[in-house]
Amino acid sequence: MTFTQLPQAVQQDSSSPAADSLNNSLDRIGQGVTDTGRLMLEGEWGLVWEQILSGLTNLFISSVPNIISAIFVGAFFYGLYRLLRGVIRGVLRKSRGVDRGLETIVMKTFRVVGWGFILLLVLSQLGINLSALIAGLGIAGLAVGFAAKDSLENFISGLTILLDRPFKVGDWVTVGNYFGRVSNITLRSTRLETPNRQTVVFPSVHMVTNAVINHSARGVLRVDVPFGIAYKERIEAAREAVMSLLDGSDDRLAPDWDHAVVATKLNDSSVDLELRLFLRDAGDQIPVRLDYTEKIRNALRDADIEIPFPHLQLFIDGADAPIKIERVGSDGDAGGD
Template structure:
């Protein structure tokens, strides 16, 4: 016990010095974390004021947070006497090893940067990407969050999104509704065409320009197929689609025009 007390008395100045340095380093670390969060929020607010896409502001703010927090850690380590130059070199070597081990994560990060630069979609767009479809909520460093129409949340790796085709259903202001309506071979085609046109004319969500198209497209195995292609605003696509399917069936039934189901005629020949 006496030897410990003597050692403490002899090194009290050194202990006090490093104790103060450690406290300062801890304060730097705690304040740096708050400053990093503050900078990230400030960046996001600045983007929001300029009406930049929400997904872009979320992505950039997360990068700002990571940079400020990394600088805070280096400052705290420097305060307690750790040589940051050599530490950065060690981190570089370790980063290379980790980078080789985490190629997928780095690929996600690079893909996230490409999404921000190329902007194939923005927050609020309904897209089909990576084999999934949903509304884009936010883009982060490694992943993109989507929400399906039945309110499921999909977190998609950015690399998977950029490695496949992206279908953006919301980018253009208008969309074409493509329907194929089959009628029986015994039906009056002129009358059937007029019935289809009357249904389209009575649908208020269908645009006048460009004009819709109703034409015979195929003499199929069991029906004569019409293509019905009106144009609507993108947000009216599904309501119009469902309304047309119902109203066309009702209108054809009222006109005594049948919509045949797939069928096959079998002929039997008797041999003596």
């Protein structure tokens, strides 16, 4: 054996039986195609059909062992894949630290990896050169990565959301000018369902780079219902009238929290107050605010407490008695009030 023959010998020793069988089959196919073309040129059509049938028969016979081996390996690892998938799903569903969005991502990733692994094993049993295939897929992956830069950013941001868990499916959040319940979290986007039944889709990178207010993170949420009274009214009387609305019949309110009416500002025409309520469910904040705005108005009216509105008082220096102000109508005639 000479030095120049050494790589060829090493290559022959290291090749698999499946690869040798495939190479032999390919060689026989090439020779068969050449012979078939020669017969066609000579006009021997009967021999052409015999050549084709003989080639297909020989190819099938020579490939049967590889096909049987590939079927056996594929069936075995598919059963193993199904078993592992059931175990992983059971563990994720029993774990309290894994929400539904993360469970979905983990199961999808496992499915892609599992099927890819089974496919590679089957192709290997058929004698296909996997090194060249993997190298080609790697080059294609780089090209796709450069072309899909935004998608990769969303993918990484989606992983960040699922691991950091600033919110989860079912939470009520505010993102920019949108308030809604998180309905789905994927690697690419997060979906919100607003109270008016709209679905808003945010790219994952937007959810990571912008402020997100999670109203459900603490369990109990405080809602402030503002209102005002005139300066001549007493704050304690208004507080008593409004607090009488909280008789314990509203199941939306958290029972073990101290609801209160507080003064927040001395405004130009009113004393501004707030009714502070604590809710069991953050999703009730809009209907609760609307309901108690109406209830507060009715309670203050029943208690004969004035609710002010913007108005202007005019004082004239040196006037010892009220002055009658006349208004000129649209027809030019003077009219008094």
